[in-house]
Amino acid sequence: MVSIIQTIATKPFEGQKPGTSGLRKKVKIFQQPNYTENFIQAILNAIPAKGATLVVGGDGRYYLDETLQVIVKLSAAAGVSKLVVGQNGILSTPxxxxxxxxxxxxxxxxxxxxxxxxxxxxxxxxxxxxxxxGPAPENVTDKIYEISKTITELKIVDTPKIDFSVLGKQNVGELEIEVIDSVHDYIELMKNIFDFDSIKSFFSNNPNFKMLFDGMNGVTGPYGQRLFVQELGLPESSVMRCIPLPDFGGAHPDPNLTYAHDLVERVNNEGYDFGAASDGDGDRNMVIGKDAFVTPSDSVAIIAHYAKEAIPYFQKTGVKGLARSMPTSQALDLVAKKQGLEYFEVPTGWKFFGNLMDAGRCSVCGEESFGTGSDHIREKDGLWAIIAWLNILAYVNKKNPGSGVKDILQSHYQIYGRNFFSRYDYEEVDGKGADEMVQRLRSMIETKELEGKQLGSFTVATADDFTYNDPIDGSISKKQGIRIIFQDGSRLVIRLSGTGSSGATVRLYVEKYSNNASEYTADTQKALQSLIDVALDLSQLQKFTGRTKPTVIT
Structure with missing residues (x-):
């Protein structure tokens, strides 16, 4: 059947500038006539699309179904060869x-x-x-944006609605659409990376060890159900909220101590030994144990420490290097130094890790924003991190039976010391005030008035606005976050985040290192309080944002 391509006039919309996290707006903005169509057309024009094979899927959120149909109509007109789509449009980002x-x-x-x-x-x-x-780099997102600013027409093929619940192949003109099992290929990948037999043996040898995975009504629910219940043979009580819902059940699908409080309460109150959660699209994770919260900074450091010992994938490939985002604690650096590995500090954004991985210089990486991953793909991977922890638990228990999450943390601190770390998020603050706050700090850095200054009990060694020179492609990324580094190695980092859809989010990071074993079990917030006070006083955050307390503390 020959498809008839229709040309429809359109006008540009302001603000369709995607970052490495894509274009994020309120649903009602995407629902404007031609808004979604314009952006998809800009992507297809930028690729270019003729003869392309594209993988398409999402996290099940509201407006997914309508957008899938738009992609089909525009792809058929653009000459795309094939769309590979997850069943019901469901595919995690990893x-x-x-x-x-x-x-x-x-x-x-x-x-x-x-x-x-x-x-x-x-x-x-x-x-x-x-x-x-991996996420599109700036040269691609800039091209998409430039097209979106001048777009005047849409090319579409008017086709009946595609049923994405049915597995198999169908055609719209020359376009082939293949609907696949959303979970199968990913599960096979995980089985090739980790020692599933060892994990199964760990659970069978420790029948009282209980784990609980929270899918947060996001995309990883079906993946968790398949992995933990079907593959590892755990009881149904080992998973919760595993059905993707358009509104995530009214919850905020962000795996941290604030938004995953249902999981935290159940682990604390129902005798679970290991708890884990993933976010809406499956690229983030949180790991907790009995009376133990694993910061993402500690998590990536511990995974890196055990990678070659415990995980088959790294036994085959080796560990080529380690990397962390700049705000992430320096715990990973200590592992790299001890193991003689190259390591990198990069701006926030997974594309920087991807460059290093493609060049064969990074195997394990992480961000303090609950993102952890390796070179098996080019995105952070929540379930990968969770299974890595199970693999490590299985490995450690062969030598030290009865070891739990808290034991692994304390053992790590005994080797490397402890990087106390916390992040304060102030969400949807007034953008103008947040910009003024950052500009004031930049001015203080430019005039070097902070260097050598005494702030509370801390003395400033250096202060800068982080710049990254990419060793792979030579690109330079400036103004990536304010860093105040003290003489004792403690740090303050302040940056504005672009992952929200409205307002600005101020992120304040505090880090203090200790090699005093008597402090390793201390409460994080208490250990950091004097540094937090310094950060709030220096930034004048309350004055510029009007906020007296953060939205989220992690």
Missing amino acids: AVSNLIRKLNATGGILLTASHNPGGPDNDFGIKYNISNG
């Missing part, structure tokens, strides 16, 4: 990255706003990933 790489696809269109709330009054997002499976 699963999309894996499929792009496995299929040698041109790229992928991800329909997600990650950890942001969903529903008709909340957020939607569209993101493009390139052929390595």
